[in-house]
Amino acid sequence: MKITLGQFTRKSLAFAVILLTHTACIRSTGRPKNVILLIGDGMGVEQVKAAGMYANGEAGSLSFEDFPYQAQMTTHSASHQITDSAAGGTAIATGMKVNNETISIAIPGDKTELKTLLEYAQERGKSTGLVTTTTITHATPAAFGAHEISRYNEAAIAKDYLTQTRPEVLFGGVAEGMTPTTAKEAGYKVITDAPQMAAMDTESVTRVSGQFAEGHLPFEFDGLGSAPHLSEMTATALKILDNDPDGLFLMVEGGRIDHAGHQNNIERNVTETVEFAKAVQVAFDWAKGRKDTLIIVLSDHETGGLNVLENRGKGEFPQVSWSTPGHTADPVPVYGWGKNAHYIEGVIDNTEIFAIVTVTVE
Numbered sequence: 001m002k003i004t005l006g007q008f009t010r011k012s013l014a015f016a017v018i019l020l021t022h023t024a025c026i027r028s029t030g031r032p033k034n035v036i037l038l039i040g041d042g043m044g045v046e047q048v049k050a051a052g053m054y055a056n057g058e059a060g061s062l063s064f065e066d067f068p069y070q071a072q073m074t075t076h077s078a079s080h081q082i083t084d085s086a087a088g089g090t091a092i093a094t095g096m097k098v099n100n101e102t103i104s105i106a107i108p109g110d111k112t113e114l115k116t117l118l119e120y121a122q123e124r125g126k127s128t129g130l131v132t133t134t135t136i137t138h139a140t141p142a143a144f145g146a147h148e149i150s151r152y153n154e155a156a157i158a159k160d161y162l163t164q165t166r167p168e169v170l171f172g173g174v175a176e177g178m179t180p181t182t183a184k185e186a187g188y189k190v191i192t193d194a195p196q197m198a199a200m201d202t203e204s205v206t207r208v209s210g211q212f213a214e215g216h217l218p219f220e221f222d223g224l225g226s227a228p229h230l231s232e233m234t235a236t237a238l239k240i241l242d243n244d245p246d247g248l249f250l251m252v253e254g255g256r257i258d259h260a261g262h263q264n265n266i267e268r269n270v271t272e273t274v275e276f277a278k279a280v281q282v283a284f285d286w287a288k289g290r291k292d293t294l295i296i297v298l299s300d301h302e303t304g305g306l307n308v309l310e311n312r313g314k315g316e317f318p319q320v321s322w323s324t325p326g327h328t329a330d331p332v333p334v335y336g337w338g339k340n341a342h343y344i345e346g347v348i349d350n351t352e353i354f355a356i357v358t359v360t361v362e
C-alpha cells in the first residue's frame with residue numbers, strides 16, 4: 001500500500017498525540033494524589049521494638065513494620081546536633097534545616113516563610129488535615145500549618161491556622177489562641193469530645209476544629225476520658241478529607257510518645273506507641289488497594305535514649321533502660337508504603353521527605 005504524505009503526517013501526528021498523552025499521564029501520576037504522614041514524636045528504633053513486644057509478644061510486629069520500604073533517617077537541625085520537634089518538623093514539612101524552636105521560617109536565612117507539604121497540597125486543590133494528641137498548636141503540627149519565629153508562640157500559631165493556612169481538619173488539644181469562639185469565627189465547626197466526633201456527618205462538614213482537651217490529650221495509659229483515641233481521630237479525618245476529588249494531605253502525630261520519653265516512663269511510652277500503630281493501621285486500611293497514595297511513618301527524633309533489655313512477652317512491659325530525660329541524635333526509623341515509597345531506602349536525611357512526597361520523575 002502506498003502511503004501518501006498526508007496519511008504519513010496524520011499517522012505521525014496520532015503517534016505524537018499518543019506519546020504526549022502518555023507523557024502527561026506519567027507526569028500526572030508521578031506524584032502521589034493522597035499523602036498520609038504519620039509522625040511518632042520521639043519514637044526511635046527501641047520505642048518501636050518495646051511496643052511490638054508489649055502488643056504482640058515480639059519485636060518487629062507493629063502495623064507499619066511490614067511496610068515494603070524502610071530507612072534510617074538523620075535528624076540534626078541547623079543549630080544543634082540534637083534537634084527539637086520544631087526544627088525536626090520543619091525539616092520534614094519543608095525540606096529545609098532551621099534552628100531549634102523555629103516553625104517553618106528560614107532561620108538561619110532571610111526569615112521568609114518556607115512552603116510546607118500542607119501548603120504544597122493546598123496549591124494543588126487538595127484538602128488537608130492535622131491530627132495530634134498534643135495541643136494542636138504544638139511544634140510538630142505547627143511546622144506544617146504555621147510560620148512563626150518561635151514554637152512557643154502558640155496563639156500566633158493558632159492564628160496562622162485559622163486565618164492563613166486553614167486546614168479542613170484540626171484535631172487535638174487546645175492552648176492559647178484556639179478556642180471555640182476563635183474557631184467558630186473562622187468558619188470552623190467545633191467538636192469537643194469523642195461522642196460529638198462520632199455523631200458528626202463527615203460527608204457534609206467542611207472545616208472542623210476538634211478541641212478534645214485543655215492542653216494535651218491524656219496519656220493512653222491513664223485513660224482518655226471523653227477524648228477520642230488517635231486512631232479514631234485519624235479515621236474521622238480521612239472520612240472528611242476523602243470527599244475531595246483532588247486528593248488529600250493528612251499529618252497524624254503520636255505526640256505524647258515524646259512526653260513519656262522525657263519522663264522515662266515505659267508504660268506510657270509503649271501504650272502511646274501502640275495507639276500510634278493503630279492509627280497507622282487505620283490509614284493503611286483506607287489506602288490499601290489504591291495506587292495513588294503514599295503513606296510515610298516516621299519520627300522527628302528519639303527521646304530518652306531508650307534501650308530494650310528484655311522481652312517479657314505480650315501484655316507485659318519489657319525491661320528497659322533510659323540514658324537521658326531529653327532527646328538524642330540517634331537516627332530514627334522511616335517506613336514507606338505506596339506511590340513514591342521506593343525512594344525510602346538506606347540512610348536518608350529528614351530534609352529528603354519533602355522531595356520524596358513531591359518528586360514527579362519516576
Ligand SMILES: [Zn+2]
Binds near residue numbers: 085258259262303327
Ligand atoms: Zn521532646
